[in-house]
Amino acid sequence: MIIKDLDFESVHTFECGQCFRWNLSDRGYVGVAADKVCFAENNNIICNDEDADFWRDYFRGEVDYGDIKKMLVSSDKKLAPCIKYGGGIRILHQDLWEMIISFIISANNNIPRIKGIIEKLCESFGEPIEFQGERFYSFPTAERLSGLKQADLAHLKAGYRDRYILDAAQKVASGEVDLEALKNMPTVDAKKMLMRICGVGSKVADCILLFSLERYEVFPQDVWIKRILKDVYNVDEKDVAVFAADMYGEYAGIAQQYLYYYYRDNK
């Protein structure tokens, strides 16, 4: 079936750095989440009938970005060109475990390499999915990865992140890091819990909170954002968190995406 009523733009949503398993094909973007696949052309989602509810949740169809964008621009006029450029961004509701591993891999890395490593991880240890005559792979479970050794990951070329991936898998599979409990924890406590995993520092934890746990107030600070806030707003690195909270409040994370997407593409 085709879902037509979602308010987003594919290129903005899939190229803003929040997701790593959406790729441009000759039929628009194709994406994998859980054990499902769909195509996205502009803002039309082409999926199996029985998966419609899943994808509506994935795109968080009920969140009204019109109101959010108005609020953000009213508090920061400098966001206007960013929203004009990337106003079709939606923060996706992605799988918690997948975000933990994906953003561990993202550390000190670039997006094409991150995507390549994740794809190899899925092809190696995920389950095959057939969709419209093509084969895809699900994201491997923590249980599957927890049984591996570093040598099993060498072909991913993830470098020193191998042991972080295994540490995350072991802590999640054993229940030491409880994914279900994380979903209902206050943001501060959830962040502390996530940072018990090796390879999850402040920035990676913030990305997990924003892109899976829907804590829209968190403001991940990567090299780009620090640079933007210094150059455009003259805010020092140590003052970024306070600045973001004061300026953008409960939607700071969404503002962060507009800033990141605009200034990354416009030097």
Added chain:
DNA sequence: TTCCAGGAGCATC
């Protein structure tokens, strides 16, 4: 050759 990428761990103070 050196620098950089959606940083984090660790030692040291």
Added chain:
DNA sequence: GATGCTCATGGA
């Protein structure tokens, strides 16, 4: 709590 060094990999 802050600072500085190091950590694989590959493209520019």
